[in-house]
Amino acid sequence: MMNTEIKRMDSSHIKALSEIEKECFSTPWSENALGDELNNGFSRFFVAECNGAVAGYIGAHSILGEVYITNVAVSEAFRRKGIAEKLIKTLVEFCENEGMEFVTLEVRRSNKAAKKLYAKMGFREVGERKDFYENPREDAILMTYKR
């Protein structure tokens, strides 16, 4: 049985999360970048632990009622088990309790899995940002969720 727990990110998670970043992204966040989020009052970062192993995480900044998701990643071995869904739910509920009005994020136009995930969680496509990403260069689709 897989037991998934969602926790606030702390210093014990940073090393494993930087490995997940390298696995998932062409321009991964470093340990330093992740560690800085521990000292940022706007940060709302949550980690999924599966049977004690760090499996994935979600990161966001919450500023004056607007929540901006900066990172969502689940390690390959743990995908399609509902972990990303659980992470998004936890973040949104936590921020709704703090008075959040809406959530925004960008996603690569070609990232079908992520777009489907966000649509399932109630996010809608509201625009695009031309050439937003590098390595490879690609447009971003802008999506929002309103409470």
Ligand SMILES: CC(C)(COP(=O)(O)OP(=O)(O)OC[C@H]1O[C@@H](n2cnc3c(N)ncnc32)[C@H](O)[C@@H]1OP(=O)(O)O)[C@@H](O)C(=O)NCCC(=O)NCCS
């Ligand atoms: C996108 C990602 C975070 C999904 O994580 P996950 O834990 O596997 O997702 P979940 O199991 O919670 O899936 C929830 C829903 O998302 C959609 N989804 C997830 N992966 C999918 C895939 N490979 N193909 C199609 N739909 C997918 C499905 O609708 C799924 O619901 P279902 O299983 O009932 O069909 C993961 O694939 C990942 O880390 N990818 C690399 C990094 C990335 O692209 N991050 C997003 C950047 S914006």
